[in-house]
Amino acid sequence: MHIAEGIIPGPVLGAGALLAAAGVAAGLRKLDEDRMAPVAVLSSTLFVASLIHVPVGPAAAHLVLNGLAGLILGWAVFPSFLVALLLQAVFFGYGGLTTLGLNTLNMALPGVVCYYLFNHPLMGSSGRKTFVLGFAAGAMSIALSCAMLCASLLTAGRELLVLAQGVFLAHIPLMILEGLVTGSAVVFLRRVRPEVFAHSTDAAKPLELDTRDAFEQKA
């Protein structure tokens, strides 16, 4: 899932970096200081997750966990992945520094999409439905990341058919595995620590502050 250096043309890397920067800014803005513990734990998990390799066809894939991170963190999944990917590049040599923005975008954006799709129904669910929603989030986030990876590699001149077969189809076992992992994790967290999930009221927080500032200015 990590794109190495020297493959993608410069303008695409630049565009990816800009979009990732926007996502990171949005994530940092919505971050509370009392959310830092889950963010730090999840960043560490994302950092270590790619060490757990899964035999997938001819090569080996690794756990990404962007669906789970998106459900728990919301937009904060962007800075979380940025830090994890930067440290993976520096300590393990995965991916690269020029590709940091594009890799962050490819992994974090599907997490945010899954947050908007699944977080609200997840909060009101129980039992089997929780697992199914978690599975769907885990599988869909990998599918979206794969699609974005293929799109990135298309700009490098790879053929669509080769990519569809060699990358997308090859990651289907990983989609299933991540779905199972995410489903189980979500069921466990919903039962034990339901408050760890980012609530959709997070989107309302900037609005609350604005009205309070406006109120204070009037007084």
Place this chain on the structure above:
Amino acid sequence: MPLNRKPSRSVATLAIALLAAGVSHAHGLNLFAAPEGDAIKGSVYFASGPAKNVAVKVFGPDDALLGETISGEDGTFLWTPPQRCDLRFVAETVDGHRAEFVVSASELSEDLPAAGPVVAEPAPAAPQAPLRADAAPQEVNLQQLIESAVSREVQPLRAQIDALEHATRLRDVLGGIGYIVGVAGLLAWFKGHAAGKRT
């Protein structure tokens, strides 16, 4: 948003992650190549196993494409260089992994035609005395036997060193997690400071 009332849970999660890291494998693509007689034998691998059917391109000086090959079922390939120059091997997989390795001209067999100005250094595996044109056939045979025997013993060591350099260590994992905890703490302090100013 309630505070993290049970930090022991976060610590437990981190501990499990650390333990998992101890038994897991690295994932980046690696390439190693060394001369074997007149040809060059290379291997493309992940730390978790060999990389099969990976396209490998060979570039000479000035980034000229000298040839291409593909890694086999065991991740290895055999390629004969057309000339004696610095060779840059580049392996790329379909899904965006890439690895490079440079074989310097001095390692290559002296039987190959030279290419442009090449600094003549004594090859590390070859004996110091160069082959004399009028040397007896037995001497030449002995020299070649010595070269191939030393090469056979040394190349696996070089491959092992290369793999060792790319291995993921526990200290790398701990270092990364330490940085994450530090950045999270700094961010929390800044946010708390800003919130304190606002109220």
